[in-house]
Amino acid sequence: MRYRHLLLFTLGIFFTSHLGAQVSITGETKKWHKITLTVDGPKTKEDDRSNPFLHYRMDVTLRHDSATYVVPGYFAADGDAGESGASSGNQWRAHFAPDRTGEWTYTISFRAGSNVAVTDNHNAGEPLPNLNGLRGAFTVSPTDKTGKDLRGKGRLLFHGRQYPVWAETGEIFFKCGTDAPENLLSYADFDGTFHDDGFRDELVKTWEPHLRDWNAGDPTWQDGKGKALIGAVNYLASEGLNSFSFLTLNIAGDDENVFPYVSHDNYERFDVSKLDQWETVFTHGERLGMFLHFKMSEVENQGLLDGGDLGTQRKLYYRELIARFGHHLALNWNVGEENGKWRGREETPVQTTSQRLAMARYFYENDPYRHHVVIHDGQEFYDIMGPESKYTGLSLQTNQPNFTNVYPDIRYWLDLSKKEDLKWAVAIDEPGDAQHSLVPDADNTEQQHDNARQNALWGGLLAGAWGVEWYFGYKHAHSDLSCQDFRSRDLFWDQCRYQQEFLEDQRLPLADMSPMNKTTSGENDWVLAQEGEVYLILLKRGEQGENILSVPAGEYTVSLFNPRTGKYDFRARPQGAKDGGIRLPVSEEEVGMDWVVLVRGV
Structure with missing residues (x-):
């Protein structure tokens, strides 16, 4: 014991007795809602000689009669840093989104010691008196949310599923x-x-075009900051989109302005107030029905932390993201864009197979909610498809401006994952090519939006992907780095909404449907079907003449849907x-364009 106290003194970690320490529980104690547990812990600061992020560890074990979760905590400065800008304080907290009603008990583990936050031994370090072992209980009632708000749908579940489902409703999410x-x-x-x-200070955004989309009552911080980005999320939701994507670390990358740290060259200390403000945006998105796509590195900086290893810096980074944002109900951890x-020129060390596998394993072992974990190509995925892989899916990109390789690429990786008994969910997250992809409406010439709609939007669905996200090519205005106005693609968002x-109208049993392209006499049709029950067919542009769908004998209904207008013929x-x-x-209107046919057994 004397040695332990000497170690803590050497590290500069001091603590006093917290007699009568209390746990504050805030938030609505309802199923799927964010519940926050806060304690008065050691008073410290972001730049303290003893790093508060590395040399303290708070974990909360929450138990229900049928479930146990171990949720990591984090240093929260004064507890209101997003508003105050504080970098010091004594507030430590953890977030929890319960998946069951009834009584939950909690036990807090609070320990200090050298690098204790990233050790695999949860009992390492010195327990802090009157904090370690704090216990209590709270009662969770049913959610009262409806509509787009994800708290009415529950957590999005992926493991072993080609299509994720909402835990509360059982509905498939596309x-x-x-x-x-x-x-x-x-x-x-x-x-x-930053x-x-x-x-790259010139790339810092204002999102000013979306200031008009902020609504009274929407969140802000620090006397009205944040309105434009909150407005941008509002706009996406108003267009019927249900996800957005973002890098959380692009030091050494294309932009270099996004990172969770206090500075560009310190990878072990986090900016508490900035991360609180990120959380404000993410929480608003969740309430508007948005899936959050966390991209945690890009090709240029894959080896920035620990040379690509799962070392102190990388574990600390992942732990902070899980602690602060893992409670959100719909997200994936994309460990590397x-x-x-694959490029032949590398700014940082290229991650190896063992390093690629280790990243997924960390989230499998440390994310209490076991969110979807993916990796993006780049390098193809063969090396991570063995039985030791903890990935639950793939994030694909393609390289053709007309999107023609979206369908075959999705089919290839889905079929291979099934052959390997991985049961992965595959999304097409960068269809098209780097130069063009989804062009602005102003550049919609030579059928680009038609190609995007047919080959990627509907092609992705017919191939069996669980979703699509749209990349903005660098040869156009409002690009992947410069875009500040999502209205630049307003006309195409309409087609996404349709x-x-x-899908909302038809409630297709996608999990029971498979590609059956040979069931039609058309050579180029795409068919996703549950034989004898339901057939979803994309009739491609320019195809004329009689087309027969082979089905078992019986009675059926046929619907003809126009994907350009959202209306049924x-x-x-x-x-x-x-x-x-x-x-x-075959519709007599807009002959030569693509149409969607739905055939259902009666």
């Missing part, structure tokens, strides 16, 4: 959102040193199978 700009969080209203540190060896409305028209087939309709 995402459609933005993969760009990757530097969404490079925002002038956030606290931090505004004027000499690293364009990861691995697909979402179609007709709905649920009765039709019997004749000679083992149904004649697929």
